[in-house]
Every structure is written in C-alpha cells, then in structure tokens.
Amino acid sequence: MSDLVVRAYNVGFGDALLVSIPERDGRGRETTRHLLVDVGNLLAGTANSDDVFLGVVGDIAERTGGEVDLYVMTHEHLDHVQGLLAALRGGVRLGAKYAWLTGSAHPDYYEHHPTAKKRRLEMQVALDDTLRVLQAEPDAELELMIRNNSALLPPGALGLSTADHVDHLRTLAPPSRTHYVDRSTELGRKHPFREATLRILAPEPDTSAYYGGWSGGARLTAQSVGAGPARPSRRTTTPELQTPPAGVDPGAYFDLVRSRRSRLRTRIMEIDAASNNTSVVLEIEWRGWRLLFPGDAELRSWRTMSELGFLRPVHVVKVSHHGSHNGTLEELFDDVLPRVSHDRRERHALVSTCTGSWDSVPDDDTLGFYRARCVLHDTRDVARGSAVEIVLPG
Amino acid sequence: MSRPGSVATVDLLIQDGTVDVADPAGGSAGRETKELTLPAGANDRFVDGPACRRIAVVDFDPATGLPLPAPARFVPARHSAVMSGSFPLDGDPTSPTTLAVNAFGTVFQTIRMFEGASALGREVTWAFGGEQLLVVPRAGEWANAFYERETRSLQFFWFPGPSGATVYTALSRDIVAHECGHALLDAVVPSLYDSGTPESIAIHEAVADVVAVLMALDSDALRMGVLARSGNKLTGANAFNAIAEEFGMARPGPDGLGRRALRDLDNTSTRESLAAARPHVLSTLLSAIFYDTLCSVFNARFAAELNSSPDERGGRPTPAQAANKALGTAHMILRQLLLRGIDYLPPGELSFADVGRATLAADRAAWPDRDATEEARQRRRDFAQRFVDRLIVERPNALDNRRPRELSLPPGRLVELRDSDYLAYEYVGRHRRTIGIPDGTPFTVLPRVDATKQVGPRTVPPQRELILKVAWNHVEPARALRGATSRVVPTGATISFRWDTGRCTALVTSDITRRRHRIARDDLLTQLDVQRLLQDAGSASAAGVGVDVSGGVISLARSHRLLHLEGWEA
Numbered sequence: 001m002s003d004l005v006v007r008a009y010n011v012g013f014g015d016a017l018l019v020s021i022p023e024r025d026g027r028g029r030e031t032t033r034h035l036l037v038d039v040g041n042l043l044a045g046t047a048n049s050d051d052v053f054l055g056v057v058g059d060i061a062e063r064t065g066g067e068v069d070l071y072v073m074t075h076e077h078l079d080h081v082q083g084l085l086a087a088l089r090g091g092v093r094l095g096a097k098y099a100w101l102t103g104s105a106h107p108d109y110y111e112h113h114p115t116a117k118k119r120r121l122e123m124q125v126a127l128d129d130t131l132r133v134l135q136a137e138p139d140a141e142l143e144l145m146i147r148n149n150s151a152l153l154p155p156g157a158l159g160l161s162t163a164d165h166v167d168h169l170r171t172l173a174p175p176s177r178t179h180y181v182d183r184s185t186e187l188g189r190k191h192p193f194r195e196a197t198l199r200i201l202a203p204e205p206d207t208s209a210y211y212g213g214w215s216g217g218a219r220l221t222a223q224s225v226g227a228g229p230a231r232p233s234r235r236t237t238t239p240e241l242q243t244p245p246a247g248v249d250p251g252a253y254f255d256l257v258r259s260r261r262s263r264l265r266t267r268i269m270e271i272d273a274a275s276n277n278t279s280v281v282l283e284i285e286w287r288g289w290r291l292l293f294p295g296d297a298e299l300r301s302w303r304t305m306s307e308l309g310f311l312r313p314v315h316v317v318k319v320s321h322h323g324s325h326n327g328t329l330e331e332l333f334d335d336v337l338p339r340v341s342h343d344r345r346e347r348h349a350l351v352s353t354c355t356g357s358w359d360s361v362p363d364d365d366t367l368g369f370y371r372a373r374c375v376l377h378d379t380r381d382v383a384r385g386s387a388v389e390i391v392l393p394g
Numbered sequence: 395m396s397r398p399g400s401v402a403t404v405d406l407l408i409q410d411g412t413v414d415v416a417d418p419a420g421g422s423a424g425r426e427t428k429e430l431t432l433p434a435g436a437n438d439r440f441v442d443g444p445a446c447r448r449i450a451v452v453d454f455d456p457a458t459g460l461p462l463p464a465p466a467r468f469v470p471a472r473h474s475a476v477m478s479g480s481f482p483l484d485g486d487p488t489s490p491t492t493l494a495v496n497a498f499g500t501v502f503q504t505i506r507m508f509e510g511a512s513a514l515g516r517e518v519t520w521a522f523g524g525e526q527l528l529v530v531p532r533a534g535e536w537a538n539a540f541y542e543r544e545t546r547s548l549q550f551f552w553f554p555g556p557s558g559a560t561v562y563t564a565l566s567r568d569i570v571a572h573e574c575g576h577a578l579l580d581a582v583v584p585s586l587y588d589s590g591t592p593e594s595i596a597i598h599e600a601v602a603d604v605v606a607v608l609m610a611l612d613s614d615a616l617r618m619g620v621l622a623r624s625g626n627k628l629t630g631a632n633a634f635n636a637i638a639e640e641f642g643m644a645r646p647g648p649d650g651l652g653r654r655a656l657r658d659l660d661n662t663s664t665r666e667s668l669a670a671a672r673p674h675v676l677s678t679l680l681s682a683i684f685y686d687t688l689c690s691v692f693n694a695r696f697a698a699e700l701n702s703s704p705d706e707r708g709g710r711p712t713p714a715q716a717a718n719k720a721l722g723t724a725h726m727i728l729r730q731l732l733l734r735g736i737d738y739l740p741p742g743e744l745s746f747a748d749v750g751r752a753t754l755a756a757d758r759a760a761w762p763d764r765d766a767t768e769e770a771r772q773r774r775r776d777f778a779q780r781f782v783d784r785l786i787v788e789r790p791n792a793l794d795n796r797r798p799r800e801l802s803l804p805p806g807r808l809v810e811l812r813d814s815d816y817l818a819y820e821y822v823g824r825h826r827r828t829i830g831i832p833d834g835t836p837f838t839v840l841p842r843v844d845a846t847k848q849v850g851p852r853t854v855p856p857q858r859e860l861i862l863k864v865a866w867n868h869v870e871p872a873r874a875l876r877g878a879t880s881r882v883v884p885t886g887a888t889i890s891f892r893w894d895t896g897r898c899t900a901l902v903t904s905d906i907t908r909r910r911h912r913i914a915r916d917d918l919l920t921q922l923d924v925q926r927l928l929q930d931a932g933s934a935s936a937a938g939v940g941v942d943v944s945g946g947v948i949s950l951a952r953s954h955r956l957l958h959l960e961g962w963e964a
Contacts, residue, residue, distance in 0.1 A: 129459070136458030217959075218536040218551060220459030245464045247445030248452060249526040252546045256452060256528055257461060259545045300926070 007387040009056045010379040013354035014041030014079035023195040033069040039083030050086040055385040057087035069192045071096035074279040074295025076151040085168040099173035103182035104207045115208035123271045129219040130264045145268040201310040202281040202301045210277035277301040289392045291316040302329040311335040313342040319351040323362025337373040347374035348390045399432035402440040403480040404499040410566045430502045439477045440468045444498040451494045451529045465490035493531035493564040500570040508578045513733035515847035518581035522546040531564035539563040540958040541576035548573045568606040575605030585741045587954040591914040599677035604684045611725040626717035628689045635660040659685040665785040680746045683780045688728045695720035741865040742884035743906045750781045755795040759899035760849035801898035812842045829887045837866040858893035873916040878948035
C-alpha cells in the first residue's frame with residue numbers, strides 16, 4: 001500500500017506544493033497521480049530569486065515524468081505564479097494534463113462581472129498612484145507590496161510581467177483541459193483523479209464580494225499629470241522638506257506625511273487582501289484523510305466559507321498566506337483543527353514561508369496556534385530548493 | 395496698552411472657482427479683499443505658507459504626492475511695526491499660491507467668526523490637542539474634502555469637472571468654511587466624533603453647513619448680489635441656501651440626477667421623509683431649520699426697516715438698503731443662535747432635538763424670556779415650532795430646559811468651580827440627581843469654560859458665563875454583534891452660570907436613550923458590519939470606522955469618518 005506524500009518546497013517567500021496521490025484502478029493496480037499547487041516566489045530580497053526554480057521544477061519534473069496530472073494556480077500573485085515560466089526560461093519544462101486557474105484569471109472574467117471590474121479598475125488606479133509616489137521617493141516595503149500585485153500593473157512596470165507568467169500557466173495543459181474555477185464549478189471530468197475526491201471551497205464566483213472594505217477614494221497624485229504610470233523616477237521635493245516648512249508644527253507635519261504614506265499602504269493591503277481572497281481553496285479526501293490547501297485565503301474568504309458551512313476538520317492544512325496573521329481566522333480555527341482530532345488520526349500543518357521578506361510574516365502567534373494542535377512542518381527547516389514532506393499512509 | 399495684532403491682506407474668492415453670483419453665466423470668479431487680523435497682544439505673526447501660530451498650509455506635489463515648500467510668500471508692508479503685510483496672488487486662478495491663500499484666508503476668517511465675541515467668545519482648544527491646524531489645499535485627486543482629527547488637518551482635493559476643467563475644493567468658500575466648521579465643532583463637542591446614530595453624525599454636517607452659510611453672509615458683495623437678484627428675498631434658490639454650488643453642479647447626486655449644489659437648505663423635509671437617509675442628506679433637516687430661522691428674522695427685520703421712521707433728514711431707506719441692513723442683523727442673530735447653542739451642547743451622543751434644546755437654552759441664558767423683546771420670544775417660539783413641523787419633536791415645549799435654582803452658586807465660588815477639579819467633582823457629585831446622573835454611575839467633569847460673549851448689539855454690555863459639562867456612559871442592550879450584547883452610549887449634561895450672579899442659567903441634558911435611538915444605533919452598526927466598514931478601534935492606521943468590543947460591550951469610534959468614506963460621502 002503506497003503513501004500519499006505532500007512536498008512543500010523551500011522556494012523563499014512563495015509556494016510550491018506537490019501532492020502525490022496513489023490511486024487504485026478498477027483492477028486494483030496502483031498509479032500515483034500528482035497535483036501541483038502553485039510555484040512562485042516574491043522575487044524580492046536576497047532570499048528570493050528565479051534560480052531556485054531550476055532545481056525545484058527539475059525535481060518535480062523528475063518525479064512526475066515532466067507532466068503533473070493537475071496544476072492549480074490559486075491566485076494571481078507573483079509569489080504563486082512565476083516559477084514555471086522562470087524554470088522554462090532556464091531550460092526546465094513542466095507540463096500538466098489538466099490545469100485549474102482561479103476564476104477571476106479568465107481573460108473575459110471582468111466583462112461578465114461589472115462590479116468586480118469597477119473595483120479592479122479602481123485598484124489599478126490606486127496602484128498606479130502608489131507607483132508614482134514610489135518613483136519619487138523609494139520605499140522598500142511599499143515596493144514589495146506593489147510587486148506582489150503587479151498583475152494589475154501594465155506589462156513591464158517595475159521590470160515585471162506577472163501577466164506573462166499567468167499566460168504561461170494557461171498553456172500548461174491543453175485548452176480543453178484548462179479550467180477557470182470557483183466554488184460553483186462542477187468538477188466532474190475536469191481532473192484525472194479517480195479515488196481522491198476534490199472539492200473547491202472558494203473563491204466565490206463574483207469576487208467583488210471580497211472588496212467590502214475597499215476604501216477607494218483619494219489619489220495622492222494627479223492622474224492627468226504625465227503619460228502612463230511607469231514614468232522615470234524624479235524627485236521634485238527639496239532636501240529641506242525632510243523637515244517641515246518654516247512655520248509648520250513639526251509634529252503635525254510628520255503625522256500628516258506619515259498618514260498619507262500609511263493610507264497608500266492601507267490601500268495596497270486592501271488590494272493584496274482582495275487578490276488573496278480570490279485563492280482557490282482546495283480540499284482533497286483520500287482514504288479517510290482530508291487535506292486543505294487554501295492558497296493565501298484571508299479572513300473574508302474564511303468567513304464566507306464558514307457561512308456556507310464548507311469548513312470541516314482536516315488532517316493536513318497548508319497554513320494560509322505564509323503564516324501571516326490575516327490568513328488564519330482564530331474564531332474558525334476549531335472548525336478546521338478541533339482541539340482533538342475528530343477521528344484520532346495524526347494531524348499536520350505546513351507553512352511555506354521565509355523570514356526577512358515581510359516584517360510580520362510569518363506571525364509567531366499564528367504558527368503557535370498550529371503547533372498547539374498538530375505537527376507543524378516549516379519550509380525554513382530545509383535547505384533552499386529542498387522540500388519538507390508529510391507522508392500519509394494509505 | 396496691548397500691542398496691536400499683525401494684519402495680512404488677502405484676496406479671497408466670494409463663492410467658488412467658477413461660480414459667482416454677480417456673474418451667473420460663470421467664467422469669472424469674484425474676489426474681495428480681506429484683512430486677516432491676529433489677536434492684539436498675541437505673540438504671533440504671519441509667515442510664508444501662509445502660516446501663523448494656529449493655522450498652516452502644507453502643500454503637496456500633484457505629480458508625486460510629496461510635500462512641497464510653502465506655496466505663498468508673506469510680503470511685509472513697509473514700515474510695519476507689527477509685521478503686517480500681504481499674501482499676494484500670482485494672477486493664476488488655480489495656481490498653488492492662489493489655492494493656498496484662498497484656503498488659508500477662508501479658514502482664518504471662519505475661525506475668527508466662530509470664536510468672536512458674538513459667538514463663542516473665546517479661543518477654542520483643538521480636539522487633537524495641538525495648537526496648529528494644518529490646511530492642505532492640494533491633498534490629491536478626489537471629489538471630496540474633509541477634516542481629519544488624527545492628522546490635525548483640513549484636506550481639500552481636486553477632481554475633473556464635466557467640462558474637463560479641474561474643480562478645486564480649496565477654492566470654494568462654502569467647502570473650506572464647512573470643513574473648518576467640522577474642526578471647530580470637534581473642538582467644542584469632541585464626543586460627536588464617535589457618534590453612534592446617523593442623526594448624531596448628521597449634526598456635525600448640519601452645523602458645518604450653517605457655518606458655511608454664516609461665512610457666505612459675511613461677504614458684503616455676496617449679500618448685496620443675492621438680494622439684488624432675488625428682489626430682496628431669501629426664499630428660492632440662492633447662494634446662501636445652496637452649499638458648494640460648483641461642486642454640486644460638477645457631480646450628480648446619489649440619485650444620479652444633476653443638481654444646483656451639493657446640498658440645499660431650502661427644503662421642506664421632515665424626519666419621516668428622511669427616515670432612511672444617510673447623514674449628509676439627513677443633516678439638511680436640521681440645517682434647514684436654521685436657514686428658515688434666518689429667513690424669518692430677515693423678513694421681520696426687512697418689514698421693520700421699510701416701515702421705520704424717517705431719519706433726521708426725512709429720508710427712508712431704499713428697499714435695497716433696508717434688505718441689506720435686515721440681512722446683516724439676521725446674520726448676527728443666526729450666528730449667535732447657532733454658535734452659542736453649540737457651546738451648550740452636552741457631551742456624548744446627541745439628537746437634533748438636543749441641538750434645538752441647547753440653542754434655546756443658550757439664547758434664554760443670555761436673555762431670559764421675561765427680559766427678552768417680544769420679537770426674540772416669538773423667534774424662540776417659531777424656532778421650536780419648526781422642530782415640531784419637521785416631526786423632530788411632538789410639542790414645542792419638548793425643547794424647554796430647566797434652570798434648577800439649587801444649582802446656582804454664590805458668584806465668588808465660580809472661580810473655584812472653574813479652577814479646581816476637586817471642587818467641580820464635589821459639586822457635580824452633590825447635585826448628581828438634579829443633573830440626572832444615575833446612581834452608581836461614574837462621571838467625568840470636563841474642563842470648565844469661561845467665556846465673555848456679546849449677547850446683542852454692541853451697545854449692550856457683553857456677558858461673562860461659566861459653562862460646566864459632565865459626561866457619563868449609558869449602557870444599553872444591543873443587537874448581538876461580534877460577541878457583544880450591550881453597548882456603551884456616551885451622554886452628559888451642560889450647566890451654565892452667569893458670572894456676575896452665580897445663577898444657574900441652564901441645565902441641558904441630552905435625550906438619546908429612547909427605543910428609537912437604540913434601534914438607530916443597532917441599525918447603523920449592523921449596516922457598517924454588513925458593509926465591512928468596521929475596523930478594530932485600536933488600529934492606528936485604520937481608515938474606516940472603529941469598533942471596540944470588550945467584555946461583551948461594544949462601542950463605536952471615529953464614526954465621523956463616515957462623512958467622507960466612499961459611498962457615504964454624499
């Protein structure tokens with residue numbers, strides 16, 4: 001009897017999760033099918049680069065014969081999409097028999113969802129606004145946040161083309177086997193698994209549900225000034241304005257300037273959260289084991305899944321959003337990992353994360369919740385390019 | 395002899411960047427020259443910015459969003475011993491200099507009007523604790539403007555108008571005065587910033603609108619222009635009852651229809667007709683009552699002026715002269731009614747009826763009914779009746795207030811009451827039942843206010859009064875939300891004393907604990923929760939409305955921000 005193996009690769013700040021599932025056919029013969037959830041990293045900081053994918057994707061290709069059975073792109077963030085094209089550019093090719101991309105990545109999605117389209121346009125303007133400020137006065141953390149959401153930027157902004165990476169994922173599998181999915185998608189004949197049961201818990205078909213707290217509103221820069229968002233950097237302020245103009249209360253001035261910057265960050269965080277909440281949340285059941293892969297789902301998506309009654313106790317859960325505090329909803333934690341295993345089986349959590357990319361990620365308190373309930377596997381415990389493994393006996 | 399205050403001469407727009415009552419076709423904006431005068435004896439001067447001790451402009455680059463040097467220079471007059479001078483414009487109607495000077499000058503004048511002897515009679519302390527209010531004339535691109543306590547600032551945005559021309563909110567006298575009105579009201583009644591009902595939030599908006607009306611009335615040119623065009627009438631659409639004409643015309647209303655202004659104070663709304671309205675629209679119910687009062691005072695005074703006895707040379711005023719004089723008087727009375735009434739508002743959550751009650755209490759504190767003229771008594775009756783007509787209260791006497799004799803003190807004790815927290819707490823504790831503080835409920839006595847106010851024409855000596863405010867929390871059952879089943883509602887009372895006699899001239903308590911108030915608070919919280927606008931009150935960077943849940947008790951914070959949140963700003 002073979003085992004199901006979950007491999008979480010250390011790719012820096014990003015996800016690359018290979019689930020190898022043994023399946024018996026009608027005559028009792030066993031075949032291992034491979035499901036790959038996301039491959040990408042943030043391409044920021046010394047801990048993140050394309051180089052890692054040559055080895056990681058090479059390893060996956062070797063284990064799967066160069067073609068996974070199902071590839072799942074949870075959402076359009078750089079740290080989830082950019083690995084396969086990066087590997088291809090380095091000469092390592094990986095294909096898929098089937099591919100699922102989150103519903104809102106469909107090229108025509110926004111034509112059919114006007115509210116989501118309106119919000120997306122607003123977010124593009126907000127990102128553009130932030131980029132203008134950033135170009136005049138660099139801000140490493142703000143840039144990091146923008147980079148991760150660069151799918152909303154015009155191609156080439158910040159030297160990135162996230163859209164190219166997503167386009168590559170559209171071609172992994174034949175067009176007839178490439179599906180854009182949400183929780184309402186009928187999954188029959190959209191994957192090759194026979195014994196394992198797959199269920200999609202999120203996202204909602206209309207992703208505008210995830211923009212509830214969008215503050216929208218003010219832009220700090222004029223949209224009519226200059227042509228295009230990615231203009232060359234120019235500093236127009238005088239160095240003296242590192243201090244307030246004469247006659248202005250310094251405390252009030254610095255509070256105001258910081259508040260404007262903080263407002264930009266809040267908006268980008270909202271954009272980031274909305275995109276995270278479009279994550280495909282995938283539940284797999286196999287021989288009594290239940291595994292949950294929530295991508296980067298944040299609180300709003302978890303609440304919606306809870307309201308719909310979708311959350312059930314699991315044996316393996318990927319810690320959402322790299323261990324960020326906003327990827328785990330404390331009040332719903334018991335639904336997924338009750339204090340005692342519902343069937344006394346062993347339980348595991350795995351976090352795919354990296355120290356030093358974001359100040360507050362991973363969040364120690366959040367990881368503490370998981371440690372208190374199950375065995376926590378952390379990609380930081382293995383060398384770059386290697387994988388932590390969870391083995392579930394069949 | 396105190397040193398005279400510095401003066402800065404500025405040219406300010408009378409209305410908006412493109413709207414001018416003297417030029418109804420648009421295209422030219424009328425200006426008038428004003429002298430901004432710092433208080434005599436104040437250790438203060440005008441400097442580049444513009445800036446002075448209590449107000450400073452901070453400009454931001456529209457291309458980068460980053461701060462810029464001061465956009466306007468102060469040019470001292472030759473031989474000025476007190477550093478008087480001017481902030482000259484550069485001839486460009488939308489230059490950073492023009493925007494900065496217009497916003498600064500209008501804010502300066504609004505504060506002066508608000509704090510003047512015929513209004514509050516004292517300098518306010520900003521709710522944010524600092525001394526200087528920042529004015530940002532180019533905060534960014536958005537059809538909005540707001541006061542924000544957290545950044546101690548008034549922020550004015552620009553946006554493309556329907557013709558493609560940019561609309562600058564910093565060029566609108568109404569908008570600048572309105573936002574400054576928010577800052578000033580926040581200084582006097584800071585607890586309104588955290589209100590829990592649409593009505594309480596709307597009070598901020600209504601007061602700010604009437605402050606804008608008062609500032610519009612402050613312009614001689616506008617007064618004469620409106621009267622000339624209307625045939626000496628204040629009814630019908632005009633520049634006083636239309637708030638922010640340029641903005642309103644550039645942006646359709648919530649119903650998608652075009653409009654002549656952002657808000658219209660000439661209306662016949664009632665509480666029933668606006669039952670489901672959001673705070674901005676709801677506010678027009680209260681502001682219209684004050685506008686109606688202006689109109690009725692004007693009408694009475696205009697008739698009196700026309701029928702006045704001939705002067706010593708046998709001449710009578712022309713209708714235009716009579717109307718202008720009547721409007722000047724009506725302006726003064728409206729200013730005294732509204733702004734002195736604000737000073738009597740109890741702390742905590744408030745209703746429109748509380749505003750009416752405080753307004754009448756302040757008016758009667760200055761002139762008790764027995765000493766007041768019949769015209770003043772009639773004005774009070776009319777004012778109260780408007781609250782009845784608009785279905786805010788059932789009977790006019792619902793706006794009456796008490797003046798319990800036992801709250802009076804010997805005049806010599808007022809200094810102690812003002813200066814000693816110990817004595818103030820002892821006084822309130824001794825009278826807690828009279829004041830209405832429930833047994834066992836802790837209370838807070840706020841810093842006392844000592845103000846000297848002009849209570850009539852300048853021929854009448856000013857009155858000095860002491861105002862004491864006490865705050866406490868009312869806890870009520872709440873619709874279950876986020877694990878909370880009860881809610882804290884801040885409430886309180888105001889007690890005023892005449893300085894010369896120590897007599898209690900008013901006890902004003904709020905009326906916000908009725909069932910309909912509780913339902914309104916439940917509904918607002920639910921609505922904000924459904925729209926996911928509630929954020930942890932402790933989150934420093936939160937841009938939305940704050941909510942705090944502790945021990946099963948929920949409370950709201952920063953609800954004032956609803957007035958400029960997307961979807962709630964109109």
